[in-house]
């Protein structure tokens with residue numbers, strides 16, 4: 001979403017923008033307007049009230065036209081305020097970036113200097129600077145910029161410290177780039193949004209500070225008008241002729257309000273995390289906007305997805321990540337979902353419990369039946385009570401899902417206490433049992449470990465323990481062993497296998513590894529471009545793949561001990577899900593594709609083995625009627 005569109009969603013920011021645009025436009029055209037000279041005194045016409053002849057806003061104590069002084073004064077105040085903001089931002093950011101990037105002694109030296117500046121009340125510091133330099137608008141500008149440099153320096157240093165330790169900066173160093181270039185090309189682009197945000201939220205403040213100094217007679221000098229000096233001069237007539245104070249006072253109020261509202265809007269709109277999700281927090285459960293009839297529960301599956309369609313609505317585009325996925329898993333059964341990256345495996349998993357982030361995710365059709373109950377239509381409270389207790393997840397990267405500041409024991413205990421009202425002691429002993437269940441050695445001492453103190457394999461076991469914490473009936477595991485070495489992978493697979501045999505768990509196992517599927521899964525579903533293209537008992541699918549895509553996917557897997565053989569990569573790339581071709585999505589990459597494949601929808605047909613193909617490699621035991629239907 002574009003910056004302006006995001007900004008426009010925030011009504012108050014938009015109002016601020018309109019007001020500021022008007023004020024700036026007025027300031028810009030002031031020299032062209034037929035105004036009286038702002039500095040010409042006319043003591044015969046002192047303190048004329050507003051709406052007097054020839055003086056729309058009246059005159060001041062020297063008979064000068066207030067409207068003219070207001071517009072010229074606004075022009076000056078804005079120019080000084082913006083100039084001070086730019087100077088403070090540039091110098092402060094430079095200081096902050098250098099301190100944050102180099103760290104160590106450089107950082108210490110610079111930041112202690114900044115701290116010393118911050119130790120003085122800002123107005124005292126500004127007064128001291130102006131006292132040293134002498135009164136005058138330029139010196140006021142220098143003073144205001146100087147007192148704001150520490151604010152920018154501190155903010156930007158903090159951000160830079162984080163960035164300076166990121167992998168892409170290390171990579172740039174390894175590539176032989178010099179510090180200057182790294183700062184300019186790697187660090188600066190990442191801090192610019194923060195600088196702009198800090199500027200937009202402080203420029204109003206700086207206009208006020210300049211006005212303050214002018215009010216005290218230290219900024220603009222008579223007869224030159226700025227908003228602060230106008231207020232200062234009007235002070236003595238505050239009671240007798242209030243309009244002389246109200247006119248500049250109102251302008252200061254309007255400008256600062258408008259800038260602050262706009263600044264907040266700019267801050268929100270520039271936050272990259274809000275880009276695709278608009279200016280709202282992600283909803284607690286995926287948004288549901290189902291079109292068409294809702295499928296009814298059928299069959300004896302514990303968890304059944306029926307014609308599930310999940311989409312991502314980003315700007316004008318619709319990414320159809322799932323185009324009608326139907327799957328089922330029975331108690332004690334393990335169903336594998338396999339497919340290339342981007343085929344929709346993770347979105348399938350997340351859609352079950354409404355975990356796809358909305359916006360931009362939308363469930364556009366179909367149903368997810370758990371024991372016959374439709375989860376897609378369920379309330380958030382219902383989903384929350386089922387999440388973890390009935391259906392639990394194991395994710396690929398446990399380091400991303402475990403909280404870094406709590407011990408593993410505390411996190412497991414919390415997961416248990418969320419769903420069951422047990423005492424702390426009970427939760428702890430159950431936690432210990434869980435860690436033992438997942439074969440963590442020295443479980444007792446591991447309870448008090450933090451996630452970073454454990455190895456990848458251990459953390460993955462903690463992830464599994466977390467999923468098992470509330471004795472769920474279904475576990476959805478999204479590539480839980482991808483990051484692990486083969487020995488740890490084998491241990492974790494055998495652990496999951498034991499659990500489903502002993503506890504009758506139903507497992508949905510997402511992977512792109514046929515070896516893992518062969519070892520663990522009873523049945524496997526092959527996904528391509530958001531749809532199931534083949535499904536059946538694991539052994540049968542692996543030995544006699546029916547869909548050309550499955551066959552070619554299996555042909556890409558090297559086999560140990562089979563001697564050398566040529567591996568055939570599948571030519572081309574999977575289609576983008578916002579521009580799926582008509583007919584079979586695999587047709588453009590398929591060597592068997594015929595004209596019929598590129599027209600009309602190809603249905604998934606068959607019995608225990610199903611395939612979505614008009615010319616399967618091995619005809620599954622199709623019943624002729626469905627095949628004929630599919631061909632039409």
Ligand SMILES: Nc1ncnc2c1ncn2[C@@H]1O[C@H](COP(=O)(O)OP(=O)(O)OP(=O)(O)O)[C@@H](O)[C@H]1O
Nearest residue numbers: 312319321340341342343344345346347348360577
């Ligand atoms: N927030 C999003 N906005 C737009 N499209 C998205 C978003 N999240 C996912 N997608 C699209 O949905 C499709 C399915 O993604 P998904 O993460 O399910 O793939 P996957 O099969 O799990 O891949 P991997 O094996 O790499 O994890 C992809 O084409 C992806 O581009």
